Amino acid sequence: MAVPLREVIGDVIRDARTSQGRTLREVSHSARVSLGYLSEVERGRKEASSELLSAICTALDVPLSRVLTDxxxxxxxxERIATLTAVPHESGAPIDVNTKVVIPHPVAMAVA
Structure with a gap:
């Protein structure tokens, strides 16, 4: 299953911030974004608008194009890893090995 884009972008932003040795507070102040919201974006909980991403990138002095490329x-x-770990099904379609299948317990049926 693919990781949501917001989580990947959040990871890239966090990596950029931590590689600069900056705190959430410093970047949120520079970007004029609440600390809590920036934290949510970094953790992939919130989908940042293009304007917000631009403000964060400006605060980090990282081009938005670099964040999106990364x-x-x-x-x-x-996606390449997911394709390599997929097990082919007899129909030819790959089956994701990470997919969980729940098989319910059989229920005794009452006979009237």
Whole structure:
């Protein structure tokens, strides 16, 4: 199953911030975004608008195109891994090995 884009973008933003040794507070102040909201974006809980992403990138002095390119490369890598770990089904379609199947317990039927 593909990781949501918002989570991948959040990872890229967090990586950029931490590689600069900056805190959430510093970046949120520079970007004029609440600390809580920036934290939610980094954790992939909130989908940031293009304007918000631009403000965060400006605060980090990282081009938005670099964040999007890095996110695209991470997603492509994850998709390649998912394709390699998929088990082919007899129909030819791959089955994701991470898919969980729940088989319910049989229920005794009353006979009237």
């Amino acid at each position: 996110a695209g490369e991470k997603m492509a890598s994850q």
